[in-house]
Amino acid sequence: MKGLFSLNVLTGVLNSMIALATPFLYAAIGETFAQTAGVVNLGVDGIMLLAAFGAFFVTLMTGNLWLGLLAAAAIGLAMGLIMALISVTLKAEQGVSGIGLYMFGLGMSSLLFKVLVGTVKTVQGFQPVSIPILSTIPFIGPILFNNSVLVYGAFLLVPLAWVVLEKTNLGLKFKAVGQNPAAADSLGINVVAIRYLAVCIGAILAGIAGASLSISLLNLFQDDLTSGQGFIAVALVYFGGWSPIGVLGGALLFSAVNSIQLWMQVLGVNLPASVAVMLPYILTIVALMMTANRARQPAALNKPFDRSEN
Amino acid sequence: MRPSARSLNESERYCVRSLIFIDMPETRAKLLQSLSPRVGQNVKTGESRARLGNLMPSATTTGKPLRKGAPIDWTKVVLNGAMPLAGVLAALAIAGIFLALLKVDPLTAYKSLVDGALGSTFGLTQTLVKATPLLLVGLGICIAFRANVINIGAEGQIIMGALAGAALPLSMPGLPGFVLVPLACIGGFAAGAFWGFIPGILKARLRVNEILSTIMMNAIALQFMNFLLQGPLMDPENVRRGTFLAQSARLPKEVWLPRLVPQTLLHSGLFIAIILAVVVYIFLWRTTIGYQIRAVGLSPDASGYAGIDVRANIALSMTLAGGFAGLAGVIEVIGVQHRLLEGLTSGYGFTGIVAALLGGLHPIGLIPASVVFGGLLVGADKMQRAVQIPSSLVTAILGMIVLFVSGAGIWAKSWAAKRLAGRPQGTEATK
Numbered sequence: 001m002k003g004l005f006s007l008n009v010l011t012g013v014l015n016s017m018i019a020l021a022t023p024f025l026y027a028a029i030g031e032t033f034a035q036t037a038g039v040v041n042l043g044v045d046g047i048m049l050l051a052a053f054g055a056f057f058v059t060l061m062t063g064n065l066w067l068g069l070l071a072a073a074a075i076g077l078a079m080g081l082i083m084a085l086i087s088v089t090l091k092a093e094q095g096v097s098g099i100g101l102y103m104f105g106l107g108m109s110s111l112l113f114k115v116l117v118g119t120v121k122t123v124q125g126f127q128p129v130s131i132p133i134l135s136t137i138p139f140i141g142p143i144l145f146n147n148s149v150l151v152y153g154a155f156l157l158v159p160l161a162w163v164v165l166e167k168t169n170l171g172l173k174f175k176a177v178g179q180n181p182a183a184a185d186s187l188g189i190n191v192v193a194i195r196y197l198a199v200c201i202g203a204i205l206a207g208i209a210g211a212s213l214s215i216s217l218l219n220l221f222q223d224d225l226t227s228g229q230g231f232i233a234v235a236l237v238y239f240g241g242w243s244p245i246g247v248l249g250g251a252l253l254f255s256a257v258n259s260i261q262l263w264m265q266v267l268g269v270n271l272p273a274s275v276a277v278m279l280p281y282i283l284t285i286v287a288l289m290m291t292a293n294r295a296r297q298p299a300a301l302n303k304p305f306d307r308s309e310n
Numbered sequence: 311m312r313p314s315a316r317s318l319n320e321s322e323r324y325c326v327r328s329l330i331f332i333d334m335p336e337t338r339a340k341l342l343q344s345l346s347p348r349v350g351q352n353v354k355t356g357e358s359r360a361r362l363g364n365l366m367p368s369a370t371t372t373g374k375p376l377r378k379g380a381p382i383d384w385t386k387v388v389l390n391g392a393m394p395l396a397g398v399l400a401a402l403a404i405a406g407i408f409l410a411l412l413k414v415d416p417l418t419a420y421k422s423l424v425d426g427a428l429g430s431t432f433g434l435t436q437t438l439v440k441a442t443p444l445l446l447v448g449l450g451i452c453i454a455f456r457a458n459v460i461n462i463g464a465e466g467q468i469i470m471g472a473l474a475g476a477a478l479p480l481s482m483p484g485l486p487g488f489v490l491v492p493l494a495c496i497g498g499f500a501a502g503a504f505w506g507f508i509p510g511i512l513k514a515r516l517r518v519n520e521i522l523s524t525i526m527m528n529a530i531a532l533q534f535m536n537f538l539l540q541g542p543l544m545d546p547e548n549v550r551r552g553t554f555l556a557q558s559a560r561l562p563k564e565v566w567l568p569r570l571v572p573q574t575l576l577h578s579g580l581f582i583a584i585i586l587a588v589v590v591y592i593f594l595w596r597t598t599i600g601y602q603i604r605a606v607g608l609s610p611d612a613s614g615y616a617g618i619d620v621r622a623n624i625a626l627s628m629t630l631a632g633g634f635a636g637l638a639g640v641i642e643v644i645g646v647q648h649r650l651l652e653g654l655t656s657g658y659g660f661t662g663i664v665a666a667l668l669g670g671l672h673p674i675g676l677i678p679a680s681v682v683f684g685g686l687l688v689g690a691d692k693m694q695r696a697v698q699i700p701s702s703l704v705t706a707i708l709g710m711i712v713l714f715v716s717g718a719g720i721w722a723k724s725w726a727a728k729r730l731a732g733r734p735q736g737t738e739a740t741k
Contacts, residue, residue, distance in 0.1 A: 042521055046709070082713065085717070086713055086716060086717040090717040090718075092716040092717050093460075093716055095460045095521050096460065096667065096712060096716045097712070097713055097716040097717065098521075099460075099462060099521070099660075099663065099712060100709050100710070100711075100712030100713035100716060101709065101713065102709065103660060103664075103705055103706070103708050103709030103712060104706050104709030104710055104713065105709070106702075106705055106706075106709070107702045107703065107704065107705025107706030107707070107708065107709055108408070108702075108706040108709075110700065110702035110705070111408075111412075111700050111702045111703050111706055112412070114700040114702065115412050115414065115699075115700065116412070223702070227529075228525060228526075228529055231522060231525045231526070232526075234522060235519075235522045235526075238519065238522075272537050272540070272541070274533040274534070274536040274537040274540070275533070275537055277529075277533050278529070278530050278533040278534070281526040281527075281529040281530050281533075282526070282530060284522070284526045285512075285518075285523055285526045285527070288512070288518045288519065288522060288523055289512060289516055289518055292512075292516035292517050292518045
């Protein structure tokens with residue numbers, strides 16, 4: 001137990017925290033776009049899984065990480081279009097169709113992996129890139145400025161998403177169709193198109209989240225690689241109050257708990273592994289409880305828009 | 311989630327009140343009819359009861375059959391059966407295309423799948439063995455869905471039920487079967503119900519999204535079982551031999567459910583499940599509580615103003631859903647495995663959702679649906695062994711079925727609405 005508080009371990013915990021926050025950030029920021037526009041995409045975990053496999057497989061075959069990333073984004077886009085078709089055009093119950101998308105991604109990624117790869121293989125993933133000068137700052141330098149491209153991307157995504165949502169015309173349209181689609185429609189905003197766009201942005205980012213696991217952090221693929229991280233990412237959107245900054249806070253908190261849990265196992269702290277693994281899930285429920293009843297929730301969240309009903 | 315009644319503003323409240331009690335006879339008739347065919351009939355025939363009594367089934371009428379004399383609407387039955395079937399076939403077709411792209415012959419795969427499920431006595435009985443937990447899980451999902459609550463937590467609830475169903479008989483050996491079996495069943499039901507109650511009350515009280523909370527509850531239950539199987543519940547025999555397999559000791563023979571066909575795993579739990587399907591049907595369509603649950607699902611606002619406790623019904627539906635999943639866990643333990651072991655749920659929690667959706671969220675429709683999916687699971691195992699096609703294919707197919715069925719729902723609805731609109735007024739009430 002003493003070992004947990006040494007400086008080396010603290011650096012390790014913080015390093016893992018930054019790395020573990022990466023997939024949460026991509027997926028949760030993406031989901032923030034979708035939910036701001038009124039669509040709850042619960043298939044995030046399925047998108048992450050299939051995209052993680054796609055990125056892994058393409059990288060394994062071509063050796064080109066950027067092609068792998070592109071494949072992940074393309075898979076995300078394709079699955080986003082399916083989700084949008086079903087939940088926006090066909091106005092299905094979003095919870096149910098999201099679960100369908102999750103099961104499809106879970107089963108398909110496992111099937112493809114077993115047929116096309118078969119055994120556990122690793123790829124050479126994105127390597128850490130040191131940022132000159134900044135990375136030489138003692139203590140925080142190696143933690144913050146010696147990471148892979150996808151990690152930097154995740155943290156840069158936060159201000160970018162904030163600017164898009166809060167300061168641009170497009171962000172306003174997302175909010176309008178999420179708050180009051182009928183009013184937005186009467187002002188000439190194409191509700192269906194805006195919702196498609198938001199869902200697809202979210203799904204592409206979910207795809208990149210999957211890629212960040214399989215070709216940047218773990219550099220391998222296995223069945224159910226995400227183990228529910230996509231669902232936690234959706235919960236983070238509620239936790240973060242539909243704001244990219246809030247999502248960042250939530251993602252850091254969660255990855256901190258995860259990272260401490262991992263390091264406790266590494267250091268052999270006398271706590272059963274199964275109990276330690278429970279912690280992030282319990283924390284998610286507590287977080288959902290604490291942030292429930294929030295007034296900030298987009299008013300038309302989870303509600304399909306039907307012109308003929310208004 | 312829809313807002314509960316208290317969050318309505320004054321003008322909306324007025325609308326709801328007037329809708330139910332005062333004005334707009336046509337709209338009111340439609341609303342009431344959607345809630346209960348019988349009440350709809352009464353409205354049609356002008357048999358007006360007291361204001362509140364119009365919406366609430368009174369004690370004297372609830373026990374009577376609803377459709378006495380009404381002809382069965384065969385087009386509706388065929389539609390309800392054909393739509394899901396089309397969804398299944400479409401999913402199989404698309405999966406076949408994927409298989410062909412992977413250079414796997416889809417016909418070989420599907421032949422092996424059908425052969426595994428139906429080709430032998432063992433396959434057939436196995437299909438029913440797997441249909442049993444699916445039916446039980448699906449019953450719970452139906453109840454929750456009827457209250458507009460989506461229970462994704464069946465996996466965790468099955469685990470909790472199985473834990474209780476294994477731990478209780480193990481802790482009191484020597485008791486006769488007629489005590490142990492009900493004890494295990496009640497204990498498992500209670501454990502599953504508790505696991506459903508938590509997300510239920512969180513949704514009812516704090517409006518916590520039940521899909522997310524139940525998924526987290528699944529992960530927690532899984533880790534809890536792992537913890538117990540690697541510690542307190544681990545088979546002492548395993549520990550002595552040093553194998554440390556993560557499974558419990560074998561349950562006392564008294565608690566085993568009788569086998570129906572020799573040399574197979576088919577057990578009497580199947581009958582329990584079928585009887586409960588009828589019980590759930592009666593519960594949902596013939597009792598006041600079942601009626602309230604459905605009313606809350608159709609319109610929380612209107613039912614709130616009719617004096618129904620919306621929150622209590624949301625929590626109750628989730629608790630019952632958990633209970634049925636827990637019972638599925640017990641039956642799996644005392645009927646098939648005779649011990650607690652890892653991987654016991656075999657994805658029944660998720661497959662049960664798909665079965666419930668395909669069964670039209672109706673306890674009776676669920677019976678054939680769970681047999682179909684039981685067969686799909688059995689066939690998938692055979693396919694994996696015989697022609698080396700991973701059984702995860704079935705998970706992907708299940709996902710596609712959910713997507714198709716949820717996407718096609720709106721077409722079915724608009725079709726039914728058009729059909730209803732085209733009918734002469736008098737026949738509407740018999741629907």
